Amino acid sequence: MRISVIGTGYVGSVTAACFAELGHEVICVDVDEKKVSMINAGKAPIWEEGLDELLTKHAEKRIIATSDYDYAVQRSDVSFICVGTPSDEKGNIDLSIVESAAVSLGEAMAKKDHYHVVVVKSTVVPETTEKFVLPVLESYCGKKAGKDFGVAMNPEFLREGKAVYDFMHPDKIVVGAIDERTFFMVSELYRGLDCEVTHTQPTTAEMIKYANNALLATKISFANEMGNICKMLGIDTYAVMEEVGKDYRIAPDFLNCGAGFGGSCFPKDVRAIIGKAEELGYTPRLLRSVIDVNEEQPMGMIKLLREKAGELQGKRITVLGLAFKNGTDDIRESRSIPVIAELLREEAQVSAYDPMATEHMKKVFPGITYCDSAAEALRDADACLLMTEWNQFRRLDKEFAAMKRPLVIDGRHLIDPEELSVKIEYEGLCW
Ligand code: UDX
Secondary structure (H helix, E strand, O other): EEEEEOOOHHHHHHHHHHHHHOOEEEEEEEEOOOHHHHHHHHOOOOOOOHHHHHHHHHHHEEEEEEHHHOOOHHOOEEEEEEOOEEEEEOEEEEEEEHHHHHHHHHHHOOOOOOOOOEEEEOOOOOOHHHHHHHHHHHHHOOOOEOEEEEEEEEEOOOOOOHHHHHOOOOOOEEEEEHHHHHHHHHHHHOOOOOOOOOEEEEHHHHHHHHHHHHHHHHHHHHHHHHHHHHHHHOOHHHHHHHHHOOOOOOOOOOOOOOOOOOOOOOHHHHHHHHHHHHHHOOOOHHHHHHHHHHHOOHHOOOOOOOHHHOOOOOOOOEOOOOOOOOOOOOOOOHHHHHHHHHHHHHOOOOEEEOOOOOOOOHHHHHOOOOOOOOOHOOOOOOOEEEOOOOHHHHHHHHHHHOOOOOEEEEEEOOHHHOOOOOOOOOEEEEO
């Protein structure tokens, strides 16, 4: 089939590359000419495992990129909206980019004679597809949804760093389509994957995405709360949660306590669904607590540090790990951000190291010292805060030995002090 993908960010470029791999012809549309040229040259605009390879394989064969909506709509049967949905200053979803994509698609569809399907893949709060995107399309193309064109909402469940794998090996595919014809066209696109496709209402599909992410975030905040209690009682939380996770009704994943969750999805999506609920007059207390626990959790690192090292003013503190998780250069909502902010507030001298994310963090904290290695960051330090679970931080024997005081506070349950050849003062955040 012929597809166009609007937006070549993380979701759009992965969606385009994977649909091409499934045998479809894909036209990528982006207003940013730089991204358009990159895709046409077979290069990924973002780093994702396996993405460059797929784009190199399919660029200018099954994938082409353009900034021209008319070209893309005329030569495709289905358009996927994969643009960003940032938060506004209150934490609510900002739909302005989705709106401008829908306006441009509507204008292009006005000039097309054939039936076309528009699929929202961007994460949008319930009712957005039917009550916002659909009317914008109708008014700009002058046609009727359900008769002249189809509309669907098809959420993605891709993890950063594993997005290509996740696309190709889905647990579920949900298509919230306004009618059978639309559902059939969209579900056909996924035919090559070993997964059944569920037909829902668009609002249900939108809600499935939020409920999914909100529950995963809740599991993490729950594990963190258990961890905080276990720490006070001297109980090994990881031993506790391992047994808890053996209950098939709970499952073992996302029960690791630590410095909290970050990234582009969990914090933003939980806030957005809270915002939507409040707009409807309901206060979701559980979800608010999920966010509250996550805000307080990294501050536990500072509290432990103060307990062990005393006054922080003038102390040299190393922050190991800046990315929100390992395997990415993404620092969005990284738990290292509030930690560094607090260290600076208390006038500590901060030296930081991350294998991938340093350049991004320089924009947030230009004034701290960025090092090229963990060894350089740890030399003569008074203490170390471990914020991201990079594998290379597991064995820093001689590097820890070169600290002024080898005090290590682990926010990710990464280090086993017994395995190190040197003696360190080790503190787990909540274990
Ligand atoms: C997540 C979802 O997994 C994905 O399905 C959705 O589409 C987007 O959001 P991602 O943000 O890439 O993906 O990261 P993920 O690997 O899920 O981790 C999120 C955060 O939770 C990280 O900061 C991680 O360190 C933290 N985490 C995860 C924990 O603190 N404990 C855990 O047990 C698991």
